[in-house]
Amino acid sequence: MRIIMYIGKYEDYALAKLIVNRLSSDGVEVYAVRDSEVKNIGIPKWDGSRSVDAAMVLGGDGTVLRFIHEIGDSVDIPILHIGTGRVNYLSDASAREVSQVLDNIVKGNYRIEERLTLKAVSADFECTALNEVLVKGVDPGHLVTVTVVEDGGEELMRARMDGVIIATPTGSTAYALAAGGPVVDNRLSVKLIVPLAPFSRALVPIVHPFEIPVKVMTSEVTHVLCDGIVAQRGAEVRILPGDKKIRFIRTRQYRMYDKLLRRLFTP
Known part of the structure; x- marks a missing residue:
């Protein structure tokens, strides 16, 4: 079995060394994603030429997002997220549960959970998002007119606002939630269209079929961000279902609502 490791912060290296020692004693080959590891x-560093069975990510949810965007075309590698952040919404287990998790991994006692992604496509770029695509005005003190239409031409939204969030079910508990959107069960195949600080309070979030693409057009050039990491500029972007799903390793039952409650009450 081969595993690659991605570490979010310096404080997690001590735990990573313990994990490597444990896995190596069980005959598991462990490789680093970056020079820092x-x-x-x-x-040794993974050069991409050898297949791997899993990617172990130590850190918070933001670390997982950075890993997904850094690894690029290899996002189909199943991710085992050991949560060492504040919320760890995407994690399979916390740092104190590592020993039990490693037992299950070595024995093959786990399943794969798939999460939907969105793809943003413009004239000169494209990016994939696990959480959300954000279209936001370049000037934070200036509203832009945002128009959202779906394939077929039906207009869903047109108003002045700071921007708009197009979120997956996974992303419904992230920026979209903070912007007033609803929580979507990650077992559903829908996306959220959430206006960001609209001038009219009558404008409400929309739950939209996941498989139907939408186009976001703005009155001026805006920032387009995938998961808050990949940023480009454009005045028109098409958002459609992603080509790939992000796969997570689960060694136990994933309890979305338990994690959500803890997230809501975590300062």
């Missing part, structure tokens, strides 16, 4: 853990 090579330097701080002392494991």
Whole structure:
């Protein structure tokens, strides 16, 4: 079995070394994604030429998003997220549960959970998002006119606002939730269209069929961000279902609502 490791913060390297020692004793080959893991853990770097069975990510939810965007075309590698952040909404387990998780991984006692993604496509770029695509005005003190239409031409939204969020079920508990959108069960195949600080309070979030693409047009050039990481500029972007799903390793039942309640009450 081969595993690659991606570490979110310096404080997690001590835990990573313990994990590497444990996995190595069970005959598991462990490789580093970046030079920083090579330097701080002392494991060889993965060059992409050898297939791997899993990617172990230590950190918070933001670390998982950075890993997905950094690894690029290899996002189909199943991700085992060990949560060391504040909320760890995407995680399979916390740091204190690592020993049990490793037992299950080595024995093959786990399943794969798939999460939907969205793809943003403009004239000169495209990016994929696990959480959301954000279209936002360049000037934070200036409203832009945002128009959202679906394939077929029906207009869904037109108003002055700071921007608009197009979120997956996974992303419904992230920026979209903070902007007033509803929580969507991650077992549903829908997306959210959430206006960001609209001038009219009558404008409400929309739950929209996931498979129907939409186009976002703005009155001026705006920032287009996927998961808050990949940023481009454009005045028109088409958002459609992603080509790939992000796969997570689950060694236990994933309790979405338990995680949600803890997230809502985490300062």
